[in-house]
Amino acid sequence: MExxxxxxxxxxxxxxxxxxKDISFxxxxxxxxxxxxxxxxxxxxxxxxxxxxLRETDGEAYVFGVPAEQIKQNHYRRRIGVxxxxxxxxxxxxxxxxxxLYCDLYDVPATRIEEVIEMVNLxxxxxxxxxxxxxxxxxxxxxxxxxxHKPELLFLDEPTSALDPVNSxxxxxxLEKLKSEGTTIFLTTHDMNEAELLCxxxxxxxxxxxxxxxxxxxxxxxxxxxxxxxxxxxxTEVMIExxxxxxxxxxxxxxxNKVAGIQSNEPTLGDIFIEVTGRKLS
Amino acid sequence: MNQSIKxxxxxxxxxxxxxxxxxxxxxxxxxxxxxxxxxxxxxxQSLDMVFMVFNLTLTVIAAFTQSALIAxxxxxxxxxxxxxxxxxxxxxxxxKSLVSFLISAIVLIFSxxxxxxxxxxxxxxxxxxxxxxxxxxxxxxxxxxxxRSVMEASVAILPVLLFFSFSSFAVQLSDEYPILKVAExxxxxQLVDLGYAVQNGAGFGDGWAALxxxxxxxxxxxxxxVAVYQKKxxxx
Numbered sequence: 001m002e003x004x005x006x007x008x009x010x011x012x013x014x015x016x017x018x019x020x021k022d023i024s025f026x027x028x029x030x031x032x033x034x035x036x037x038x039x040x041x042x043x044x045x046x047x048x049x050x051x052x053x054l055r056e057t058d059g060e061a062y063v064f065g066v067p068a069e070q071i072k073q074n075h076y077r078r079r080i081g082v083x084x085x086x087x088x089x090x091x092x093x094x095x096x097x098x099x100x101l102y103c104d105l106y107d108v109p110a111t112r113i114e115e116v117i118e119m120v121n122l123x124x125x126x127x128x129x130x131x132x133x134x135x136x137x138x139x140x141x142x143x144x145x146x147x148x149h150k151p152e153l154l155f156l157d158e159p160t161s162a163l164d165p166v167n168s169x170x171x172x173x174x175l176e177k178l179k180s181e182g183t184t185i186f187l188t189t190h191d192m193n194e195a196e197l198l199c200x201x202x203x204x205x206x207x208x209x210x211x212x213x214x215x216x217x218x219x220x221x222x223x224x225x226x227x228x229x230x231x232x233x234x235x236t237e238v239m240i241e242x243x244x245x246x247x248x249x250x251x252x253x254x255x256x257n258k259v260a261g262i263q264s265n266e267p268t269l270g271d272i273f274i275e276v277t278g279r280k281l282s
Numbered sequence: 283m284n285q286s287i288k289x290x291x292x293x294x295x296x297x298x299x300x301x302x303x304x305x306x307x308x309x310x311x312x313x314x315x316x317x318x319x320x321x322x323x324x325x326x327q328s329l330d331m332v333f334m335v336f337n338l339t340l341t342v343i344a345a346f347t348q349s350a351l352i353a354x355x356x357x358x359x360x361x362x363x364x365x366x367x368x369x370x371x372x373x374x375x376x377x378k379s380l381v382s383f384l385i386s387a388i389v390l391i392f393s394x395x396x397x398x399x400x401x402x403x404x405x406x407x408x409x410x411x412x413x414x415x416x417x418x419x420x421x422x423x424x425x426x427x428x429x430r431s432v433m434e435a436s437v438a439i440l441p442v443l444l445f446f447s448f449s450s451f452a453v454q455l456s457d458e459y460p461i462l463k464v465a466e467x468x469x470x471x472q473l474v475d476l477g478y479a480v481q482n483g484a485g486f487g488d489g490w491a492a493l494x495x496x497x498x499x500x501x502x503x504x505x506x507x508v509a510v511y512q513k514k515x516x517x518x
Contacts (some may be wrong), residue, residue, distance in 0.1 A: 023476030051366065054517045072515060074368045082366050088359030090296065092303040097296065105367040107285055144365075 002029040003065075004153055004184045005050060010059035012045050012208075019045045021208045022059065032175070032185040034199030036192070036273065043188035044209045047155050050186070051082050063153065078106060081151035083159055087142045091131040095120060095122065095141050098130060099148060105211045106149035116144040119174035121167055135162045143171060153184045160194060163222040172197055192269040202269065206277040216269060224265070239265065289369045293377025297351060301381050306432070307350045318393035329481060332399045336411065339389050340470075341443040342420035344427070346436070348382040352426025353435035356514075365515050371508060379419045384463065386415045386456050403480045406489045410476050410488040413496045417469050418446070420494040420503030427510045446470045469496045 005027035012020040020042045035043050048054035052072040061068040064076060071080065071213050081270040089098050099113045115124055120140035125133075130141065139162040147154055147168075156175075159170040175198060188264050189195055196216050204212040207224060212219070227239045228246065230253060240246035253259045267275070290441050301308055318335045326332075354373045355361035355378070390411055421442060429435040449465045458461040465471055476484075476492040 003472060050515070053362070053366075072365075074370055077366060078368045080366075086359045088363060090300055090360055091358065092300050093296065101292055101296045102363075102367065105289050105364075105366075105369050107288070170505060203467055 002025065004029050004063065005033075005186065006060075006062040006065075007046075007050075008060045010046070010061055011050065011057050012042070012049065012054070013057045019208055020049075020056075023205070023208070023210050024059075025203055025210060027184060027186055027214055029184055030179070030182055031200040032179055032198050034188060034195040034202035035186065035188040035205055036190065036195055036202050036269070037188075038190055041205045043205060044157055046205075047082070047084055047157050047186070047188060049154055051080065051084075052082075078149065079152045081146040081149065082155040083143055083146040083155065085156040087146070089130045089138060089141055089145075092129065094127050094129055095133075096126040099253060102148050103143050108149050112148060116148050119147075119170070119177065121142045123169040136164060138169060140167065140171070147174075147178055147183070150178075150181065151183060153186065154178065156185060156187045158189055159187070160189070160191065168194070184237060189221060192273065196269050204273055204276055206237035212272075212276050219269065219272050220266045223267045223275060225267075227265040229263040229265045230259060231263070232258050233260045234258070286370070286373055290373045290380075293364070293369065293374060294380040297378060297381040299315055301347075301351070301385075304354075307347055310342055313342050314389055314393055315396065318396040322396040322398055322416060326397070328484065329477045330451070330474065332394075332397055333477050334472075335393050335397060336390060336414075337447045337470045338421040338443075339386065339393055339480060340411075340414055340418040341439075341446050343389050344382055344386040344415050345422040345442060345446075346439045347385065348379060348419050348422025349425040349429070349435040349439050350432050351378060351382065352423055353429050353432045356426070356429075357431040361514075371511055375423065375507065379423065382419055382422065383415055386418070387412075390415075401477070401480050402483060402490075403485055406484070406486055406493075407477065410473055410489070410493055410496060413493065413500055414469055414473055417496060417500040417503055420500060420507050421446075423507045424503065424510060427507070427514055457487065467495060469499045472496050 002137070003026045007026070008024050008146045010020055010024070011018070011022055021044070035046060037043050048064055049056050050068050050071070052069050063071050064079065066076070070076060083218065095117070096113060099116070100110055103110050103112060113126070117126055120143055122137065122140055122144070125137070130138065135142065139159070143156070143159055146156070160171055163171065172194070175185060185198070187195070187198060199216060201213065201215050202219070203210045214222070224241045228242060228250070230238050230240055230250065232238065232253065240249045250259070317338065321331055352361070355364070357418040358484055369377070403508065425435055425438050425442065429438050446468070447470070449468055449470060452462045453471055456466070465476075472492040472495045476489050479489055479492070
C-alpha cells in the first residue's frame with residue numbers, strides 16, 4: 001500500500017530540550033494512524049513538522065512523497081486538513097460565517113457546511129456567534145473546519161480532548177465516515193479508548209522516541225495473558241486459563257449455577273502503554 | 283470568478299463583517315474626522331494643518347487599524363489557519379488590507395471635504411495619497427506581524443503615530459539642526475511638500491520626485507512585510 005507519510009530518523013531540538021529523537025515511521029494511504037503519548041511527548045511537534053509549520057533539526061519527513069517543507073505550497077495545502085492546539089476561530093462571527101470563509105478558500109460549495117455541522121453534532125447552532133460557544137462546541141467547529149474540504153490527509157491533534165462522551169462518539173462516527181471515503185487520518189491522542197476504537201495502527205511516543213508501533217489487536221494479543229476473569233455469584237473473581245483445563249473449571253462453576261459473569265482479561269492499550277513506557281498517559 | 287480573486291474577496295468580506303462588530307478598532311475612524319470637522323469649522327486654511335489631518339488619518343486608520351486586524355489574527359491563532367489554507371501570501375496580505383484601505387480612502391475624502399481642501403491638481407494629490415495609504419498599510423501589517431496581541435500592537439503603534447504625524451514639522455527646524463534634514467525624505471514630509479507644490483501650480487512633471495520617494499518607501503516596506511510574513515509561517 002502507498003505511503004502517505006514517511007518519517008526517517010526525525011529529530012527536533014528546542015534550545016537545550018530534545019523534543020524528538022530519531023523517530024521513524026510510515027503512514028499508509030487510507031489508514032488511521034494513532035500517535036499516542038502523554039503531554040510533552042512530541043506529538044504536536046511531529047504534526048507541526050509534517051505540516052510545514054516547524055523545521056526539523058535532523059532527519060527526513062515526507063508527505064505525499066515530497067519533503068514536508070513543500071507542503072506549504074498551495075496545491076498540497078488543499079490536500080491536507082489540520083487541527084492543532086493553535087487552531088483558532090473568528091469570535092465575533094457566527095459558526096456559519098467561519099465555515100463559509102473556509103469554503104471560499106478551499107473552493108468548496110457552501111452546502112458542505114450543513115454536512116460537516118451534522119457530523120460534529122452542531123445542527124441548529126450555525127447562526128450562533130463563536131464567542132458564545134462552550135469549549136467543547138469550539139473544538140467541534142474547528143474540527144468541522146479541518147475536514148470541510150474532504151482532505152486526503154487529516155492531521156488531528158487531540159481532537160476530542162474538550163468533548164463529553166456523547167459528542168466524542170459523534171466525532172468518531174464522522175471520522176469513520178471520512179475514513180470510508182478514503183481519508184488518511186493522523187491522530188494524536190492520550191485517550192487510549194479513542195485510539196483502540198479508531199486506529200489501524202498505533203505508535204507509542206514517550207520522551208521523544210517511538211517505543212512501540214503495531215496494530216492494537218496485535219498488541220493486545222502480544223501483551224495479553226490468555227486468561228478469563230470469571231465473576232462468581234458470591235462476589236468473588238477467579239482467573240481461569242482459556243485452554244481445556246480452564247474449560248473444565250468453568251464447567252464446574254456453571255454446573256452449580258455459580259457464574260455471574262465472564263470477561264476476557266485482555267489488557268487495554270493504556271495498560272500496555274504503562275507496561276512499555278513505565279509512564280501514565282495524562 | 284478567478285479562484286485567487288475569490289479567496290482574496292473571501293478574506294475581505296470576513297474582515298468587513300468582523301470590522302463592523304469590532305468597536306475598539308472601528309471607533310478610531312472618528313478621530314481624524316472630528317479633527318477635520320474642527321479645523322473646517324475654525325476656518326483653518328494652513329496646508330500644514332490639512333496634511334497633519336491627512337497624515338493622522340494615514341497613521342490612525344491605515345496603520346493602526348491594519349496592525350490591530352493582523353495582531354488579532356495572531357492573538358486568536360486564526361492567521362495560522364489562513365496560512366495553512368490554499369490562500370497564498372499575496373491573497374492573504376491583500377485580502378487583509380482591503381478593509382483598512384477602503385476605510386482610509388473614505389476617511390481621507392471626508393476629511394478633505396470637512397476641511398474644505400480643494401487642491402489645484404487633485405489627481406496628483408490622490409495619486410500621492412493612494413501610494414501613502416499602501417505605505418502605512420505596510421507599516422501596520424509589519425507591526426501586526428511582529429507583535430503578539432492587539433494590546434501590544436496598540437502600544438507599538440504610538441511612536442509610529444507620533445513620528446509620521448508630526449515629523450514633517452521637524453523639517454522646519456532643519457536650518458538650526460541639520461540632521462533633521464533627513465526628515466525631508468520621509469513619506470509624510472514628501473506628502474506635505476507635494477501639497478505645497480500643487481498649491482503653487484505644480485503638475486505631474488514637477489511632483490514626480492515626491493511620488494517616487496513615497497513609492498520607494500512603499501516598495502521597501504512591502505518587501506519587508508513579505509519577508510516577515512514568510513518567516514512567521516514557520517515556528518521557531
